[in-house]
Amino acid sequence: MQVKENFEPVIVAFCCNWCSYAGADLSGTNRLNYPTNVKIIRVPCSCRVNPMFILRAFQKGADGVIICGCHPGDCHYTSGNYFTRRRITLLYSMLDFLGIERNRTRLEWVSAAEGAKFAATMQQFTEDVKALGPNRRLEDLRCRKQ
Amino acid sequence: MNKNLKEQVLRSSGVNVLKCMRCGKCSATCPSYDEMEYHPHQFVYMVEKGDIETLMKSESIYKCLTCFACVERCPRGVEPAKVVEAVRLAAVRQQGGNHLEPTDIPALLDEDLPQQAIVTAMRKYAK
Amino acid sequence: MQRIGVFVCHCGTNIAATVDVKAVAEALGHEPGVVISQDYQYMCSESGQELVKNAIKEQKLTGVVICSCSPRMHENTFRKAAASAGLNPYLVEIANIREQCSWIHKDIATATEKAIILGRTAVAKVHLNTPLNSMESPVVKRALVIGGGIAGIQTALDIAEAGFDVDIVEKQPTIGGKMAQIDKTFPTLDCAACILTPKMVEASQNERITIHSFSEVADVKGFVGNFTVKIKKKARFVDETKCTGCGLCTEKCPMKKVPNEFNMGLDNRSAIYIPFAQAVPKVATIDPNYCMMLKTGKCGVCSKVCSAGAIDYKQQDTFIEQQYGAIVVATGFNPINLDKYDEFAYNQCPDVVTSLELERLMNAAGPNGGTLLRPSDKTHPHTIVFVQCVGSRCDDEKGKPYCSKICCMYTAKHAMLIREKYPDTEVYVFYIDVRTPGKNFDEFYRRAVEQYNVHYIKGMVGKVTPKSDGKIDVQASDLLANEQLHINADMVVLAAAIEPDKTARPLATMLTTQMDTNDFFTEAHPKLRPVESATAGIFLSGACQGPKDIPETVAQASAAAAKAIGLLCKNSITCNPCVAHSDELMCNGCSSCEKVCPYGAITYIDKEFRMPDRTTKVRRVASVNPAVCQGCGACTVACPSGAMDLSGFSNSQIMAEVDAICK
Numbered sequence: 029m030q031v032k033e034n035f036e037p038v039i040v041a042f043c044c045n046w047c048s049y050a051g052a053d054l055s056g057t058n059r060l061n062y063p064t065n066v067k068i069i070r071v072p073c074s075c076r077v078n079p080m081f082i083l084r085a086f087q088k089g090a091d092g093v094i095i096c097g098c099h100p101g102d103c104h105y106t107s108g109n110y111f112t113r114r115r116i117t118l119l120y121s122m123l124d125f126l127g128i129e130r131n132r133t134r135l136e137w138v139s140a141a142e143g144a145k146f147a148a149t150m151q152q153f154t155e156d157v158k159a160l161g162p163n164r165r166l167e168d169l170r171c172r173k174q
Numbered sequence: 175m176n177k178n179l180k181e182q183v184l185r186s187s188g189v190n191v192l193k194c195m196r197c198g199k200c201s202a203t204c205p206s207y208d209e210m211e212y213h214p215h216q217f218v219y220m221v222e223k224g225d226i227e228t229l230m231k232s233e234s235i236y237k238c239l240t241c242f243a244c245v246e247r248c249p250r251g252v253e254p255a256k257v258v259e260a261v262r263l264a265a266v267r268q269q270g271g272n273h274l275e276p277t278d279i280p281a282l283l284d285e286d287l288p289q290q291a292i293v294t295a296m297r298k299y300a301k
Numbered sequence: 302m303q304r305i306g307v308f309v310c311h312c313g314t315n316i317a318a319t320v321d322v323k324a325v326a327e328a329l330g331h332e333p334g335v336v337i338s339q340d341y342q343y344m345c346s347e348s349g350q351e352l353v354k355n356a357i358k359e360q361k362l363t364g365v366v367i368c369s370c371s372p373r374m375h376e377n378t379f380r381k382a383a384a385s386a387g388l389n390p391y392l393v394e395i396a397n398i399r400e401q402c403s404w405i406h407k408d409i410a411t412a413t414e415k416a417i418i419l420g421r422t423a424v425a426k427v428h429l430n431t432p433l434n435s436m437e438s439p440v441v442k443r444a445l446v447i448g449g450g451i452a453g454i455q456t457a458l459d460i461a462e463a464g465f466d467v468d469i470v471e472k473q474p475t476i477g478g479k480m481a482q483i484d485k486t487f488p489t490l491d492c493a494a495c496i497l498t499p500k501m502v503e504a505s506q507n508e509r510i511t512i513h514s515f516s517e518v519a520d521v522k523g524f525v526g527n528f529t530v531k532i533k534k535k536a537r538f539v540d541e542t543k544c545t546g547c548g549l550c551t552e553k554c555p556m557k558k559v560p561n562e563f564n565m566g567l568d569n570r571s572a573i574y575i576p577f578a579q580a581v582p583k584v585a586t587i588d589p590n591y592c593m594m595l596k597t598g599k600c601g602v603c604s605k606v607c608s609a610g611a612i613d614y615k616q617q618d619t620f621i622e623q624q625y626g627a628i629v630v631a632t633g634f635n636p637i638n639l640d641k642y643d644e645f646a647y648n649q650c651p652d653v654v655t656s657l658e659l660e661r662l663m664n665a666a667g668p669n670g671g672t673l674l675r676p677s678d679k680t681h682p683h684t685i686v687f688v689q690c691v692g693s694r695c696d697d698e699k700g701k702p703y704c705s706k707i708c709c710m711y712t713a714k715h716a717m718l719i720r721e722k723y724p725d726t727e728v729y730v731f732y733i734d735v736r737t738p739g740k741n742f743d744e745f746y747r748r749a750v751e752q753y754n755v756h757y758i759k760g761m762v763g764k765v766t767p768k769s770d771g772k773i774d775v776q777a778s779d780l781l782a783n784e785q786l787h788i789n790a791d792m793v794v795l796a797a798a799i800e801p802d803k804t805a806r807p808l809a810t811m812l813t814t815q816m817d818t819n820d821f822f823t824e825a826h827p828k829l830r831p832v833e834s835a836t837a838g839i840f841l842s843g844a845c846q847g848p849k850d851i852p853e854t855v856a857q858a859s860a861a862a863a864k865a866i867g868l869l870c871k872n873s874i875t876c877n878p879c880v881a882h883s884d885e886l887m888c889n890g891c892s893s894c895e896k897v898c899p900y901g902a903i904t905y906i907d908k909e910f911r912m913p914d915r916t917t918k919v920r921r922v923a924s925v926n927p928a929v930c931q932g933c934g935a936c937t938v939a940c941p942s943g944a945m946d947l948s949g950f951s952n953s954q955i956m957a958e959v960d961a962i963c964k
Contacts, residue, residue: 040962053371056400064406064415067422067962068397070372072879072950075897076934081955088963105933106815106823106835106899115938147405195694197733202763202778203644207785215780247644247763249695 037091037157039066041150042081044074046104047139048096054143062150065157066094073097074135075108079119082133086166092132092157096146099137109137128165131156179264180224187260191222193250200244200254210234214244214254221257226264235262303334303428306362307420308353310344310369312399319403321413325368329420334428336360345375353379354386364392364427368420370399389432391878391949396423418962425961429954433878438928440526440874441626444865445470447518447808448631450478451497451851452843452858454504456629459862461509465869468511468623469504470518470532472804475580477501478633482563482657484664486851487714488745493851494579494666501581514582517804519620521628521811524902524929525838526874528625536616538587538595539573543611546583548575550603550612559591561668565658567676568668573603573612577666585611627865628812630822630834631842631858632805636797637692641699645691645795650767651676653793656708659715673719675792678771682791685719686775687712687730688762692798694733701798701819706848708796709736713749715794720753729756729788731777739850758786765793799848813901814839822846832861836900837929840864879949880930881937883923885910887944890921894936894945902929903936 043049049070055062071077074097082093095116097109116135123133134153138146184191200214207213212220212234220229229235235258244254279292307329311317322340330338337360341349344367356362365388367379372395380390398416406412444460446453449471457467469476481501483493504510513532520531554571561570563577572591575583585603593600594614604612636657639647647653652675654662665671675682689708692700709732716728735757737743749755760778767773775788801820809816814834815823822841825833832841842861843854868874883894885908895903906924909917923945925936934947946952 038963040959049371050373053373053397053400056371056402056404059404061405061407064402064408064411067415067418068401069422069955069958069962070397071934071955072947073933073935075938076947076950076955078938078952078955080952081959084956085959085963088960090959090963104826105931105935106825108899108933108935111897111935111938193696195733196780197690197761198759198778198780199761199763201780201785202761202776204763204785207778213778213783213785215778216783243763249690249697249700251696 035158035162037065037154037162038089039092039094039154039157040085040090041066041068042071042074042077042093042095043068043138044097044104044108045070045072047098047102048074048146050140051096051138051142051146054140055147056143058143060143060147062147063154065154066150073103073105073108074112075105075115077112079115079122082119083166086128086132086163087168089163089167091160091163092134092153094134094136094149094153096136096138096149099139102139126165128163129160131160132163176224176226179226180221183221183226183257183260183264186263187253187256189253189256189260191218191252191257194218194222194252195250197249199247199249200252203243203247205241205243206237206239209237214238214258217257217261218252218254221261226261229261230265230268234258235265238262303363304336304361305332305334305364305366305424305427306353306356306360307332307335307338307366307368307424308344308349308356309338309340309398309420310349310367311340311342312370313343316369316399316403319406319409319412320398320416321409324413325398325416325420328417329366329368329424332421332424334364335424336362344369345378350378350382353382357383357386357388362388364394364430366394366396366420366423366427368396368398368416368423371395371397371401389434391433392427392430394423394427394430396420421964422958422961425957426954429951429957431948433948435878436876436927437873438524438526438876440869440871441528441624442466442869443468443623443625444627444629444869445528445530445623445625446629446631446842448478448633448843448845449473449476449512449514450631450633450843451480451500452633452845452854453478453629453631454500455855455858456631456842456862456865457504457510458500458507459859460865460869461507463862463866463869464509465866466509466511468513468532468625470513470516472515472517473576474515474537474584474586475576475582476504476512476514477577477579477581479657480851481577481579482565482660482664484660484667485714485718487710488739488741490714490718498579501579505581512582513621514584515586518808518811524926526626526868526928528628528838530623530625530628532621532623534619534621536589536618537584538589538592538612538614538616539585540611540613540616541582541584543609544584545609545611546575546580546585548585549606549608550585551575553602553606555600555602556591556593559588564661564668565655567658567661587612627838627840627868629840629842629861629865630805630808630812630814630845632802632808632845634799634844634848635802637701637800639691639795639797642691642795644764645688645762645793646765646767646773647795650765650773650793652682652767652773652791653765653795655795655797656711656715657797659794663715663718673723680791681723683725684727684788684790685729685792685794686762686788686790687716687728687794687796689730689732689796690761690798691795693796695798701800703819703848704736705796705798706736707799707850710739710742710745710850712794712796713737713746713755716755717749717753720749720755727756729758729790731758731760731762733759733761739852760786799844801845805845812836812839815899832857832864837931838868874928876928877932878927879932879947880927881925881932881934881945881947882927883925884944884946885922887942888922889942889944890923891941893939893941894923897935897939899933899935900929900931902926902931
């Protein structure tokens with residue numbers, strides 16, 4: 029399989045409604061640029077993100093998945109992000125086992141006031157995923173774009 | 175400030191001096207307070223600042239009784255006695271200090287002094 | 302077959318400048334199920350909303366996608382518009398192409414491409430949207446206040462003022478709490494009883510307030526708007542309705558050697574007692590641990606002298622059950638036990654006292670009638686040492702890691718009062734930091750130093766040694782002078798840390814509210830929702846949430862009352878319909894979801910199922926209470942069988958969004 033010249037990764041971002049989604053909005057309000065590769069899905073809480081969703085994204089051809097939630101202790105639902113943290117830690121060991129590069133999945137805490145952090149994080153994550161190249165290990169070839 | 179020395183004292187004592195809230199209860203409880211030039215709370219603070227050579231030169235490190243009253247009573251669990259002990263250790267372990275010159279020995283010789291003590295002192299303090 | 306309408310907003314030039322809106326509308330028009338795709342200058346304007354409404358009616362739309370600004374901005378606007386056109390509001394989805402697309406990107410081609418993907422994602426989601434209806438849950442118009450201290454009294458008065466019935470449950474025989482024991486209040490030095498007792502009387506006379514004294518909460522069931530609470534009325538062996546509070550029984554009772562807890566054990570009371578003169582309700586209570594009649598069956602003096610015939614030695618604990626719409630927790634605090642602090646000789650020397658004991662020693666109604674005397678030999682103390690932070694700001698198992706907040710101020714108050722009343726007394730205060738953030742607080746502390754010559758010494762007391770001559774040797778460090786001091790004191794006063802009441806922990810379990818590691822109740826949001834617990838319908842008042850002085854406690858008590866009134870005003874509460882629900886056929890009853898639910902919204906029920914062979918089988922399945930569920934979705938991920946799902950953010954919807962982005 030040939031690697032495309034200008035590889036533009038597909039990145040799925042899960043953002044919790046209360047902190048990170050608002051943080052993403054704030055980076056927009058402040059006109060802080062980040063790559064178009066990032067597409068955001070709104071979830072009520074980062075703990076709504078089932079690891080299945082992440083695997084599904086990789087299967088369908090996403091090159092990176094980032095989950096953003098409130099800072100520990102700030103969760104709107106008091107404890108949701110702690111669950112997320114544990115689940116993602118477990119998912120990492122599974123991804124390690126499968127041979128998926130760890131840098132393709134990231135968990136980041138972004139508060140509603142951290143528009144700049146959101147933009148910077150997305151910038152950095154996109155660059156990291158670009159450096160890794162296309163996701164091949166988990167991609168379902170039947171899903172590949174023509 | 176000697177960073178390596180501070181690092182050494184922190185590591186050998188196992189104490190986190192940053193936990194200190196400067197209440198002075200260690201010095202308030204210290205039975206050899208009046209004997210000491212630097213007091214337990216000063217040990218903790220000076221180690222935090224990295225001013226360890228001053229402490230090493232002070233007599234205070236030998237005045238601490240290691241009674242652990244300060245360790246027992248510190249509300250923050252800082253364990254000042256362990257800091258004092260670590261500074262004492264740093265002084266004892268100094269290499270190259272050459273506290274004892276071979277030429278000094280004849281003057282120090284004492285009939286009652288066991289031979290072994292001289293050999294040990296040489297090993298311990300000579301280069 | 303779905304009929305979806307897509308509406309792309311220009312937002313003036315906010316979106317249209319970087320996103321080719323016509324191209325977006327055109328591209329989304331080809332998506333499956335989309336029957337109409339339009340763009341408009343300002344979709345949120347009156348005429349823009351009209352456009353959406355007309356399309357819903359004319360095209361008989363089953364779903365709407367608005368490509369516009371953030372849903373945090375106008376989701377509600379468009380949901381309302383859809384509802385007025387007869388479409389379920391939860392069939393509307395927003396694609397955020399302003400904050401998350403046009404504003405952050407500069408290149409029109411890529412921005413347009415991204416906007417199309419975002420729109421496609423929303424279309425994919427709306428395909429799977431289901432109409433959701435907000436449940437209405439009725440509100441019982443009655444509130445319960447747990448704890449009858451100043452916090453509980455203030456909350457109850459405020460709620461009653463608004464016209465709702467309130468019950469106060471207090472575990473002591475009288476309401477009043479800690480404030481009743483305090484002598485003077487800082488920073489104004491007015492007498493605590495003079496400002497508290499009128500409020501106690503007001504509470505008892507308010508016809509909307511019922512006081513259950515000497516009672517405890519035994520059980521709590523239900524959810525916001527509809528709690529069922531079982532209250533245990535402990536046997537006090539006196540008929541509350543008959544007792545007139547004349548106090549004759551307390552005078553005649555032969556058992557007079559009972560430590561008086563109201564005076565911190567500094568003097569004695571009788572076995573039948575009224576805690577203090579202004580007690581509310583002013584009713585006697587028999588202490589069964591000391592009463593000779595109850596212990597040995599021989600005495601009965603109180604029953605003989607009681608002209609009202611109120612004494613009932615056979616009284617039993619009784620339980621009452623009541624419905625409440627809201628519950629306010631006001632369980633308050635206690636000073637910590639100082640048994641582990643040997644260095645301060647608290648247990649060895651009666652002249653080493655806690656600050657609350659000093660309050661009683663100085664109080665006109667206290668054991669010495671207001672004259673400050675040493676508890677050991679009743680002589681006037683000439684040198685008094687105050688020790689700050691005893692058990693506060695500790696990092697060990699003996700103390701508490703937090704600052705108790707009130708000690709700096711009450712110590713300044715004590716020091717000042719002593720110097721005022723007994724100018725021949727030398728007062729030393731050993732402090733680590735003096736913390737006086739509050740209106741007129743620092744001025745108050747400076748007055749103690751400058752006007753009353755209280756000796757404030759930066760340092761801590763290391764050792765307190767009672768001596769044979771009755772004096773106390775206080776060994777302390779003076780950090781600024783860099784010396785160790787020995788003070789020959791007559792009395793030592795320890796500013797003991799405060800901790801939440803011991804009854805708070807089991808109460809929190811009953812209420813399914815959360816507590817921090819120090820057993821303080823956790824508020825729903827530390828800054829923006831400070832008087833609500835994370836559990837809907839449970840509010841926090843006073844020191845049960847964190848250390849507080851009286852003004853703060855009263856402020857929080859009224860705030861909690863306002864929140865409770867806000868809930869009680871409603872006839873019913875509309876619940877967020879985006880809540881979890883369980884597929885009973887898939888649920889295996891494992892309890893995983895119950896454990897992760899922060900709100901206690903999930904319970905397990907035994908339900909009968911028809912089996913294929915026409916038999917019935919009882920299985921244990923999860924059941925979500927939609928009135929309590931806040932819709933975080935933690936349970937949906939914890940569920941191993943995939944039975945749990947979240948309406949509005951279902952597994953299939955999010956999967957569809959993922960697929961649409963990756964396509």
